[in-house]
Amino acid sequence: MNIKSKMFLGALSSAVLLSSACVPEQTGAEGNLVLTYDKGAAAGATGTSPLAKGAKLNYSVTKADGDKQKLPIDAAQSSDDKVLAVAALSGGAMTLEGLEVGRANIEVDARDGGDSLNDTFELDVVEVDSLKFAHACEPNGEAAYFVDSDIRLHYTMRAGSKVAVGTGYYPVDFLESTGLAIGETSVNGLLPLRTGADAGTVEINSTVSDDSFSLNLVEPKDVRALKVYESEIFSEGLIPVAQGDTATLHVLPLIADAVPVCQSNVAMTVEVSTPETCEVAFTQGPAKTEELFRLYEPQILEVKGLAEGACEFTVRMPDAADGAGARVMPSVKITGSGEADDSATDA
Structure with a gap:
């Protein structure tokens, strides 16, 4: 089994995936709390990445002692609401909104059982000056999308050399006639995009830079074959799944x-x-594995191992x-319980 196969093998099971997920975080000034957020697909983002002006993002806190359990947030306050505002507190998380370029401190009061924990985090708000787009299933190559579909492109905002984070701010433009x-x-x-009804090429242009991206829209009848993404990860295309x-x-x-x-x-x-x-059955995603592969496929195929x-x-x-239809017959091997995970950790 090659090294690439070993790296991704355990990721097919959610238990292994959850233990390997890496979430950006920032420790507070007093060392009591850690600020975290859903990294999503923004490559290069860290716990101290600035929030884009015009964007929002949900943040959570955990104890600084290494416990990753998210704590309920009772209160949060910004030192400068004109720069960085606390837009909402909901579900144990806080939503921050970048309003103006600058820096602000966010003071957080969280609850750990009957104890109250307080800490302060320094965050910047920046003006986005460039964008980078990529296909989720083919980041470094060419890909297509179906018409009349909800899709999500990998989308990185930058302010100079820094990756900016946040949702809801999309400085892009395209012809209205494309749908x-x-x-x-x-x-x-x-x-996030909703594609139009007509096949063809659609240009997406940044309104803050010269960056652009082409979308190739096709119809189901244009499909000539099928492939299983994971078949290219494992040696000889054989996908191992542990029994159970x-x-x-x-x-x-x-x-x-x-x-x-x-x-x-x-x-x-x-x-x-x-x-x-x-x-074997199809189900609607995204699954937890999307955090690793970052495909964000709405339709996933689940294979449960019953016997070797x-x-x-x-x-x-x-x-x-x-x-006329198209088909694919993947090569999947059901291994002994735990055997697949063990091979993934071999030196």
């Missing part, structure tokens, strides 16, 4: 030149040939290839 529209998301580092575990897989449609379609939610079916070995042996199944997309 493209801004959608809704609370995930940092994602640009449930793996999360992603089926990507492919158009001409093997270009993948990201975040497809078109109808697919699955037929299992070895029901005694595994259970080959797990054989066929995934079909009926509307592909002008109605």
